[in-house]
Amino acid sequence: MVEFHVDRGSGLPAYLQLGQQVREALRLGWLRPGDRLPTVRDVVATSGVNANTVLKAYRELELAGLVEARQGSGTFVKSSLGSATPEDLDPLRAKLAAWVAEARSAGLEDEDVYALLREVLSGGER
């Protein structure tokens, strides 16, 4: 079961935060096809956002073909995201963890790490 946590005042709309967290869970394999998402009322109770906001997030995921809502029973993962298998992912995660450890010992903060990755991924363009 996925746990949502909505950061009020981060500037990012709540329904986008919810959608991102589902997509991220799909990419990392935490959610797989057939899994059930928390009910709308669950999310309302745990995250404090309104039911309409949760519904908006779920509806966008449904429009993207990622989940399927079944009235009376819940919202279920329909399709996966990300092209990597866990077998590919695990060694890459280990290598990345080693690099992160090195970066941190060089004094880099998390934000520095993110900035560096964005730079590398975008090909160093400005």
Added chain:
Amino acid sequence: MVEFHVDRGSGLPAYLQLGQQVREALRLGWLRPGDRLPTVRDVVATSGVNANTVLKAYRELELAGLVEARQGSGTFVKSSLGSATPEDLDPLRAKLAAWVAEARSAGLEDEDVYALLREVLSGGER
């Protein structure tokens, strides 16, 4: 000189995008103390956002102590961000680029890479 590019419809407010881009440029050393930011009117002309929105972004950066606005001459970088020196940064960037190349050849998309980094940085917690 930094070039801003505001993505309308990304959900993230424009003034936050501007602020993030300045902070990122500071972390990567693209902006250094003494450098001048684009003028408010420049940003208006190139990015299409309103002057008040640019002003809001610059004012937040000023409140954070990162820049200093001088009426009549411009807005200047006051302080730097990030604790790493370029000498530390360069080898780390090279290693990260190698890892990214490996990840991509394993079929990972950019979003997969971001998700993996977030997971590693947060310590694997759920």
Added chain:
DNA sequence: TCTATTGTCTTAGTTAACTAGAACAATCTG
């Protein structure tokens, strides 16, 4: 001093995000 440049402020209005509370509809479970 004069002029252009730059940051700043004011006022007014629009739009999207979000809240609030209630009700309805389909499904599952006992």
Added chain:
DNA sequence: CAGATTGTTCTAGTTAACTAAGACAATAGA
């Protein structure tokens, strides 16, 4: 079947983000 659970819809309202256009104020440079 009966009751609980779940997704869904509705109406109304609030708030923050953003737009628009103009004017003012301080500084730099000729």
